[in-house]
Amino acid sequence: MKKTLFLLFFFTTISTIKAQEATKDSIKTWTAKGTISLLFNQSSYNKQWLGGGTSNIAGNFGLNYDLNYKKDDVVWDNKFILAYGLSKIKGDEKTAKTDDRLELNSIWGKKSKATNWYYSAYFNFKSQMDTGLDKNDLRISHFFSPAYFQMGPGMLWKKSDNLSVNFAPAAAKLIVVDGHFTDLAPSFGVLQGDTTRFEFGASITAYYKFNLMTNVSIENRLNMYSNYLDNPENIDIDYQMNVVMKINKYLSANVALQAIYDDNSVKAVQVRELFGLGVNYGF
Secondary structure, rough: OOOHHHHHHHHHHHHHHHHHHOOOOOOEEEEEEEEEEEEEEEEEEOOOOOOOOOOEEEEEEEEEEEEEEEOEEEEEEEEEEEEEEEEEOOOOEEEEEEEEEEEEEEEEEOOOOOOHHHHEEEEEEEEEOOOOOOOOOEEOOOOOOEEEEEEEEEEEEEEEEOOOEEEEEEEEEEEEOOOOHOOOOEOEEEEOOEEEEEEEEEEEEHHHHHHHHEEEEEEEEEEEEOOOOOOOOOEEEEEEEEEEEEEOOEEEEEEEEEEEEEEOOOEEEEEEEEEEEEEEEEE
């Protein structure tokens, strides 16, 4: 039933988009750009070091790809994010996962009469690639479990490619998990014995990128979601900040911060922070 409602909402959204496109297709204008990054962290101590410490090494791979379309009064922005990182502590046989993200953001907009405002429809997908373990080495997640889907119509305010806010007062959200994670208890908000959770609520998505100074850029992403069907006052928040300090064309120091609040997963703020020196390649 939940899957049926979600699919019905999806096709209704697509139908709304098609109905709003009154002009015939002509020459399309696409712009594409991407960045590949490799970040490294290392700490090393010899046997004579008395101050304490454990040698360790960590590496992170990141891919960001933007594919945007703009023609006449229609815009369509797409962003794909892939990130994966591992760390190894000397003397520990295990390798720990430090980052693992798959994310796709897509916003379609048709310009309205108001300045910088567009009728919009958005789609968001988030998941991961590798198995996640807790402190007791118990598996708590793996590829496509959990997976989050969001979509809905709304209004987009877009000042530029670096500053935009999307408001979606009627947004659907679907959470998918593997059945073995809910055999004994709820998982990621999905009830015991189920594999999906459907939500209907409101979403706000914001994006802001600016240059703090020469060769230092800060990128901010914010997503907030309120579920009308269950405790709408508990707002899910996902904030990401990426700071890039360019040394030259290929080398840079990067700082990444992510803060998540989702009371269906854990009733606390989850924080991830990463700092490293690495190689960046734009294409």
